[in-house]
Each structure stands twice: as C-alpha cells, then as structure tokens.
Amino acid sequence: MSLTLSEELQSWVGRTREVEEDISLGAVRRIAGMLDMDPEDFRRGDVLPPHWFTLFCAETPRHSDIGTDGHPKPGVVLPPIPLPRRMGAGRRVTIPGALRIGDVAVKTAEVAAIVPKQARTGFITVLTMRHTFRVKDEVVAIEEFDAVYREAVKPGEKSTVPPPAPAPAPGDAAWSTAVTLTPPMVFRYSAVTWNAHRIHYDADYARAEEGYPDTVQNGGLTMQLLLDAAVAKTPGRLAGFSARLTRPIYVGETITLCGRPGEGGRLLAWVQDRDGNQNAQLECEFAT
Template identity: 65%
Template sequence: MSDAVTAAMPELRGWIGRSRVVAEEITLPAVRRIAGMLDLDPDSFGPGSTLPPHWFSLFFADVARQSEIGPDGHPRRGAFLPPIPLPRRMGAGRRTRIHGALQVGDAATKTIEVAAIEPKQARTGQIVVLTMRQTISARGVILAVDEFDAVYREAVPPGAKSASTPPVPAPDGAAWSDAILLDPVLVFRYSAVTWNSHRIHYDADYARDAEGYPATVQNGGLTMHLIVDAALKRAPGPLLGFTARLRRPLFVGQTVTLAGAAPQDGKMAAWAAAPDGTLAAEMELEFGA
C-alpha cells in the first residue's frame, strides 16, 4: 500500500456509513430528453408513465458548484466523495436489486451511503475500491437498491499509456447480438443527461495527455445501460436485478458488440465485446416469471 493511502486510511474509514439524501422530481421534460438520447420516441412518455426499471441511474446527479470541480472534471474529493489520495477514478461495476420503477411526476429520493473503502494492490498498481450503496425510493416504497463500485488509481507517468487488465476473449456461442456505435454525440448526450463532467469522456487531449488513453473513453455507466437495454429485448420476464463488471475500457467512436446467452432458470449472461473481440464488460441479469 502506498504511503499516501496508508496515511489516509484512518480518515477514510471514518467515511464508511456516512449517508446523504438527493431529491429528484421525475419531470416529463427530463424523461423525454432521456428517451431521445436512447433513440426512443419522446412523445411515448406522458404524465404518470412508468419508466424502464433501470432508468433510476439516469437521475439524482450530484450538482457541484463550478468552484468544487477538480482537474479531472469530477467534484473535488471531500465534498461529495471521500478524499481518496489517488487521482484517477473509473466505474468498475455494480450489484442492483429492482423492486419497482419510477414514474413521471414522482417526487423521488436517492439515499447514498459509503458502504466500503478497500485498498488493494492490482496488476495495474495501487488501487482503492470505493463502494457506494444507493437506495431509490418514491411513493413511500423502495424501488431499487444499487451498490456501485468505483476504482481510484495512481497517476500515469508523463508519456506513458494507461495500464489495464490482460485481455480475455468474449464468450463464444451468443444467442443474440447487437452492433452498437459508440457515437460521440450519444456519449455527450449521456454525460449531459447524467451531469457527468469527467473529462476523459469528451476531452481527447486530456484523456491522452493526462490519463494515458488513446482516445476519449466510453462512459461505463452507458455501457451497462446499453447492455441492459439489449437484454430486455430478449427478456423472459420483468427485470429483478443484475450484476455488472467493467473489465477493460472502450473508446468513443468504436463499434462494439452487445451479446448474450439464452435465458436459463430466469437468468441471462450478457456482455460487451470490443472491436478486437476482447471482453469489455460482463453482466448477469435476473428476471421474474
């Protein structure tokens, strides 16, 4: 463990269990913007419409003041997030249970709790995994409980490339697949809808020079959302939950393959493959009867 992380751990452990509540009105204009971004008919939604159950992740943005934004575009640590002393932050995965769905017009809340902070030594160097537990409620009931993992990583030396886990091939024998262009406009609109200002998703010079990526980076939240959308087209029943792991970065402008196995015992494996056939993200979805 690095000296900085070791020194910070007593303070960081004090963050575990801290919580706050973010309120959100699920307004029709916002829903229609999201629908348009996802290539759905905006006018198919009206007052009282029930939203797809996984759309809760498109609301409840942290709205930091401009003076609270750090050099990477994220809110500075210590305002909304624990002050983990590693400069790079990326989504890593999630575990979600679905109990209901938001509706247009809801006065909803998201209760955010720091669930865990775990320092680890990975193949790519020192990391810290931050797990946030998010509980979505509206109309007096809990609609979803979502645990989201973010990985904090060391800085990239000047001129070096960002390290990533060794590639593995995507699974063979998919029962279905969709080719999806990670269009820069789609990624921009997703960032706008979710109020995500992380510079690696829109600033190519920053992504290359500061973080060692070859191009602007696809948003992992959007990757997971697109996989769920594709799987729901083949779903045997209502979505009850899913787990997701982001294995390797995808890049804006690539055409990726979203694919999955046939449902079995109410579960479906699904994944995203990079253009070279390597596995970028994997999910397991659970459906009701």
C-alpha cells in the same frame, strides 16, 4: 503508499447524503431521445423501465467545487481518496419497484466501504457506494457501485493505462446488436447524468493526464445500452443484475451487445469489441 486507511477516510465509511429529483416528463423525453427512442411515446404517469433509475438523482455540486478532471473535488461528494484517476468497475443491483413519470424520487447515498489494494497496475483504492432509491416509503432500487482509484501517470513515463489482458468474448450468443459509440451519444449521456469527467470528451486530457490513448466511453452508458438490449430480448420484468466492466472502450468504436439465456432463468449478456474481446459482462434476473 500505505494499505491502511487514514483516520479521515475511515470516518467517511457509513456516511450518507440524500439527493431528491422530480421524475419529469421533460427529463424522460431527453433520455428517450438520447437512447434513440421516440420521446413522444412517453406520457405523465407512465412506468419507466426498471433500470432507468440510474439516470436520475445525480449529484449537482457547484461549479467552483469541480476539479480539473471534471469530477467534484475530493471531499465534496465522495471521500478524499488521494489518488487522481477514478473509473467505474462494477455494480450489484436489486430492483423491487420502478419509477413513474411524475414521481419524486430520493436517493440515499452511503459510503459502504473503502479498500486500498496493491494491484497489477499499481496501488489502487476501491470505493463502494450503496445507493437506495425510494418514492415515499417504497424502495424502488438498491445499487452497490464500485469505483477504482489509481495513481497518476508519472512524468516521463509512457502515458498508457495498461489494460487487463484481453479475453475472448463467448461465441454462443443467442442475439447480438451492433452499436457505434458516437461522440454526440456519449456527450448526451454525460449531459443527462450530469457527468463532466473529462476523459469522456477531452482527448488531450485523457492522453496526457490519465494515460488513455483516446477519449473513454462512459461505463454507465455501456451498461445502459446492454441492459436496454437485454430487457428488449427477454420476457418478464427485470428484478436485478450484476455488472462488471473488464476493459476500456473508446469513443467512436463500434461494439456488439450480445446475450443468451443462462442457468436458473437468468440472462447472461456481454459487450464484444471489434477484435472479438469481451469488455463488459452482465448477469440479469427476471421476474415472471
């Protein structure tokens, strides 16, 4: 396959679209329940945790625009990258503000970059989206999000996605919390974020079509749980973070959320699986 973008894909770079959402009390209480918080603790006008902006302004394509994988068909929301398997990879976020219950938020989604590459696992393309969240004229958050597109599993080949070589998680955690990724938790997160990607709930599809051994944990939920733990353990206000998913996690597994203070007032956090390997990493910046 070519490492040069087609004219059609090049034309997508720089395109923008907007998504608007009322930050309603009902939506916030559903999120709180999903995260095992008391929904009744939230009232109209409350300021939400800064990183919760990622739970709002999801795309809402028509059902007829959904592909067999559960994602919107190529070209409906995202560029028509001709590779069928898509997974989140990393984020870089600054958070100058915060949402309140009752706000009207607007997300501007921009196609920032499309980069084809030859990787260890085959030909891939990395899509970078830039999301800017505003309430009226105030910027609440700016997020750059990377998604990796991979080739299909070839007929007759072993239906397994070769994961990156395992790397041991750091052994110097100052705090840790174990979480079991139950199917209802993953389902509820997907419902809250309007994510119908079948790898998160259809084991037969995940194995046969995308080459995974089981249903795959939603990377957004992994980051949400790790950020929630980091914010709860650290004084100050979360002002930004960078995140990277390094190895797949599967629904039903128990993971350990870990963290420790880093240099320059930053916090380092990571996800450790049952074998002691690191699956995700996070670097957070807090404002006093």
